[in-house]
Amino acid sequence: MPTTALPYPQVAVLGGGISGLVSAYRLLRQGVGVTLFEATEALGGLGGTFEYRGAVIEQFYHVMLNSDVPLLSLLEELGLAGTIRWQETGMGFQYEEAFYPFNTPLDLLRFGALTITERLRTAIGAAYITKFVKDGTALDGITAATWLTAIFGASVFEKLWRPLLTAKFGDLFDTVPAYWFWSRLTREKGGAKEVKGYVNGGYRAIANALADEIVRLGGQIRLTTPVQSLHETANSIRVNSKGKWESYSAVISTLPLPLLRKIADGQICGSVPQSELVYQGVVNVVVILKQCLQPYYWNAIVKQGFLFQGLVETTHVVPLEQTNGRHLVYLMNYCHKDSETYIRSDYDWGSQAQKAVRSLYPDFDQTMIEEMKVFRAPFVEPVWPVNYLADRPSAQIAGSKVFLATTAQAYPRVNAWNTMVQIASETVETVCAELAGRPASGAAAVDELTLA
């Protein structure tokens, strides 16, 4: 493999989800050449879509919050911010056989799954977390389970928080730091009214706008082109796809770390951080309905033997004009990709979803369903271990020309497009500084936590 110095900087971006698209766009804006490699036939990654009778529908439920500053600034740049429809939303809580609205302090005081004393303690605990804990850094070293038990008491933890943590992280729930939980709770509501937004044309419109800009600025996008291996030389990094090797000045990988490890040659592979990190996957059943099913966007479920951890009816936010009048309900199960649950057949998931909906809504009948689709994602989010801050991967793999903009860097921020826009932008600053041979001015920003 001959190696020659490149005449001008060229960066290979691995992955065409939001992290890859933003990385490519920002690099091109800084005058760096880009080739973006995407394994599948479409852009968007976990924010990918499918078409159903003329409507473009998300495979996994996606909305934005009005506090998503980096994402909203990007949408402003792309001319899409004016097309966002904001909608006040609410949440319900199915606790065993009873359904409770779960939106106001009064709802909490009426939450019959807890005793009166437990409800009062929960109200005080929630106010303490959202109003008084201003900096969660110190919570990195203790588990959410320990912290929540101390604040709410063992019985509230067992009834409320343990099932919700298990729903998200499975059996490994008790490794997750309190810092993650605090960050999530303060982002979601912070005690204020819940407002969620959706861009006209959905997440595909965002991916398309970025792709148009990448091409306009001279970048290349290669779909159905998985990168098969990476090899580092003294003055370049070589990328193999479709059996062809090409040299680049640097690589930004947006792949989940286990996938990067698979394609990285010897030395790089050994340096990919977090070899022990376990990722949670998800199975989503999208039920396309002729009518509205539930009063709220989100219905969290804690119910013995119930296969799904929640139901999300996105058409409380997504305008019905964009779905040709159909209502969209997502039933989700977060599980490990190797679990028996994850690999069940689509048929099984479909019939389980129908059964689940019927058990919650006795008026529901099968003729309300127009179509069902099942989507799986093997790597959604790492199961964060305690003391992760110190080990959280930085923007560059030490001593290598491989840079990272991947969900493993999100902690303690929530895994969301907003966070990934911020991470990708920071990584691009580090890459540009490295290419220019100067210390990364962005390095401080990469380590600084800006909680969205």
Ligand SMILES: Cc1cc2nc3c(=O)[nH]c(=O)nc-3n(C[C@H](O)[C@H](O)[C@H](O)COP(=O)(O)OP(=O)(O)OC[C@H]3O[C@@H](n4cnc5c(N)ncnc54)[C@H](O)[C@@H]3O)c2cc1C
């Ligand atoms: C059920 C669910 C609900 C969610 N809800 C929301 C929400 O409401 N709001 C929100 O903002 N976020 C939400 N998210 C999170 C959001 O989807 C992620 O934060 C974001 O999409 C991660 O983007 P990414 O580009 O880092 O990774 P990905 O989207 O995973 O992109 C990685 C890309 O790399 C490609 N790839 C893999 N291997 C290779 C290879 N060898 N060569 C080339 N390409 C490769 C993949 O095909 C993929 O396109 C949700 C996620 C899920 C699963």
